[in-house]
Amino acid sequence: MTDATNGTTDMRSVRFRKEREAGWTRLEALVMKVERSGMTSLNFAEARDLASFYRQTVNSLSVAREISLDRALLAYLENLAARAYLVIYAPQARLTSVVARLFTQGIPQAVRRSGGVLLIGFGLMFMGALLGYFLYQQDSSWFYTFVPGELAATRTPAASPAMLERTLYGQDDTLMNSLASFASTLFSHNTQVAILVFSLGVFCTAPSFLLTFYNGTMLGAFFALFADKGLGYDAFAWLSIHGVTEISAICIACAGGVQLGLAVLMPGQMTRKDALRIRGRDATKLLILAAVMLLAAAILEGFFRQLVQSAELRLLIGWGIGGLWVAWLALAGRTPAEHSG
Structure with missing residues (x-):
């Protein structure tokens, strides 16, 4: 059968x-x-x-x-x-179209949705810079507290104005090699800071706050050193050519970390797992943006800052590129709702 x-x-x-x-x-x-x-x-x-x-x-x-x-x-x-x-x-998108969509829509839209946490990141950096500057003005020994020795090198309160000016505009080979080493060290330091402020944000945001704030105090003390010697304008221009992009990258990485921290602290009606998954999308896009900006800052730092010897031109390049970042992030990938708003 x-x-x-x-x-x-x-x-x-x-x-x-x-x-x-x-x-x-x-x-x-x-x-x-x-x-x-x-x-x-x-x-x-x-x-x-x-x-x-x-x-x-x-x-x-x-x-x-x-x-x-x-x-x-x-x-x-x-x-x-x-x-x-x-x-x-299933979506038939190629890798190139996925990457193009990320940069033309995904990242700019994520930035515009993250206004609050970006304000926190930039605010922490600014407040730290003010504290570092004013503490140096009160007592120059604070410089050694905020600025690591490998970053300071010969740039210390004991250096003469002429010596400090040569570090900004010097052209001899020995000094150029020293500046290249400094640029490499500074970039490495800031890259590590950007990664840390993002990854540690999930621990209730506090480590991200502290690292960003500390990086601001270091920046403020470093600027105060030159301002105290009458070289504030020159130092500001020297930092601007790459710092507008690089410091912004750290603040954006901090904002990404804060996104993760807020998902843990204030998940709202969602579970923490779901909140991390949803907020993590924008946080990841902010980290990618920070990485791209750090790469651009490395190019500016490695080439343009020492090749360009005019303070005015340094300011124009640094803040001009900063304006391009703002224009891209503010205007790209706008939805009909954003246009009508």
Whole structure:
């Protein structure tokens, strides 16, 4: 009895396959073509056939399940239907289009949604800089508290104005090598700070706050050193050419960390897991932006800052590039709702 039943099932499977196999074969060929070359490789007739044979295959699969055909045929149809579904309905974006969409829409929109945490990041840096500046004015020994020795090098309160001016405009090879080493050290330091202020933000935001604030005090003390020697304008221009981009990157990384911290501290009606997942999307985009800005700052720091010897031109380049960052982030990828607003 069992053998007879199996024989009947096999015959039904053979007949069922024979009646419909041409359509499955055609669908499989179209799916393979899309998997290999993308949906744009199909002409109109092929795209129409893809949709038509996909529907037929899904119907065949439904019927095959109802009449209990052999498992091998069911597995084949399930696999074919799943592959066809993916090529028809899944996003067909290439890596280049995904990256382009990230920079033309994703990152600018994430920045505009993160106004509050960005204000916190920039505010902490600014307040730290003010504290570092005024404490140095009260007592220059605070410089050694805020500025690490490897960053300060010969730039200390004991240095003469002439020596400090040479570090801003010097052209001799020894000094240029020293400046290149300083630039490399400063970039490495700021990159580490950016990574830390982002990654530590999940721990209730406090570490991100402290690191950003401390980096501000270091900046303020460093500027106060030059201002105290009558070189404030020159130092401001020297820092601007790369600092507008680099310091902004640290503040943006801090904002990303704060996003994560707020998801832990104030998840609202969501679970902390869901809040981290949702806020983490914008936080990750802010980190990518900070990384891109640090890379741009490295180029400015490694080349333009020492090649450009005019304070005015340094200011123009630094703040001009800062204006381009603002224009991109403020205007790119605006939605209809943003335009109407």
